[in-house]
Amino acid sequence: MPELNFRSPRLFVDAPLRAGQTVELDRNQSNYLGNVLRLAAGDTVRVFNGRDGEWRAAISGRKRADILTIDTQTRAQDRLPDIAYVFAPLKHARLDYMVQKAVEMGAARLQPVLTRFTQVSRVNSERMRANVIEAAEQCGIISLAEVADPVALDRFLAGREQARLLVFCDEAAEVADPMRALQAATAANGGIDVLIGPEGGFAEEERAVLLRQPNILRLALGPRILRADTAGVAALTLVQAALGGLEGKWDAHFVTVILRLAPLAPQG
Numbered sequence: 309m310p311e312l313n314f315r316s317p318r319l320f321v322d323a324p325l326r327a328g329q330t331v332e333l334d335r336n337q338s339n340y341l342g343n344v345l346r347l348a349a350g351d352t353v354r355v356f357n358g359r360d361g362e363w364r365a366a367i368s369g370r371k372r373a374d375i376l377t378i379d380t381q382t383r384a385q386d387r388l389p390d391i392a393y394v395f396a397p398l399k400h401a402r403l404d405y406m407v408q409k410a411v412e413m414g415a416a417r418l419q420p421v422l423t424r425f426t427q428v429s430r431v432n433s434e435r436m437r438a439n440v441i442e443a444a445e446q447c448g449i450i451s452l453a454e455v456a457d458p459v460a461l462d463r464f465l466a467g468r469e470q471a472r473l474l475v476f477c478d479e480a481a482e483v484a485d486p487m488r489a490l491q492a493a494t495a496a497n498g499g500i501d502v503l504i505g506p507e508g509g510f511a512e513e514e515r516a517v518l519l520r521q522p523n524i525l526r527l528a529l530g531p532r533i534l535r536a537d538t539a540g541v542a543a544l545t546l547v548q549a550a551l552g553g554l555e556g557k558w559d560a561h562f563v564t565v566i567l568r569l570a571p572l573a574p575q576g
């Protein structure tokens with residue numbers, strides 16, 4: 309894991325990044341740097357666009373932070389693991405939380421799906437994208453997760469690549485050792501779709517369709533019923549651990565998730 313500078317502010321900019329390039333800031337970014345962070349001309353920030361890596365940039369402007377001048381690259385562009393987080397959307401703050409945690413856990417694609425018991429029928433995709441950017445800015449991430457438009461569950465299943473592993477998190481599945489099952493299933497795969505249902509669970513006809521899908525792993529997340537947002541964090545934590553993607557520093561939330569799942573580990 310690269311050494312990150314968490315003391316230096318980070319900012320997403322939707323512009324090409326190269327040495328000597330100047331980037332004009334919008335009003336919100338200017339306000340954030342000048343009035344929230346109290347930065348002024350001559351101060352530096354780190355910037356990224358999801359394509360060209362991370363760069364150090366100097367602030368300039370007479371009355372406020374208006375322009376960034378790109379200086380040197382601090383990190384080369386990386387790629388996220390081929391993990392899609394497929395989920396029934398929740399309401400308001402809980403959806404914000406779920407998106408932020410999926411980004412922190414390294415999901416490359418966020419795909420809302422509408423099921424029979426989904427609580428909301430409309431999803432604010434722009435708000436989701438804003439949460440993706442905010443989480444990336446705060447957590448040192450330089451690759452942005454793609455936000456897909458909501459689709460019905462049956463449409464998603466009909467269009468997905470069959471070579472991809474479908475991790476179906478099902479509260480009705482037998483409680484076994486999820487880590488061992490994931491490690492066996494992810495040894496050779498063409499990408500992973502992690503599916504989390506709504507708070508009301510999947511309808512029986514939906515579960516029947518899911519269990520007929522090719523390349524599927526039906527997975528229990530423990531003996532307790534988890535809220536949908538917690539289930540998403542737990543599932544992505546397990547998938548990343550199975551892929552070997554949890555080296556380095558973990559925050560307290562993910563340590564808590566691992567401890568909650570610890571009784572599922574084989575004994576002896």
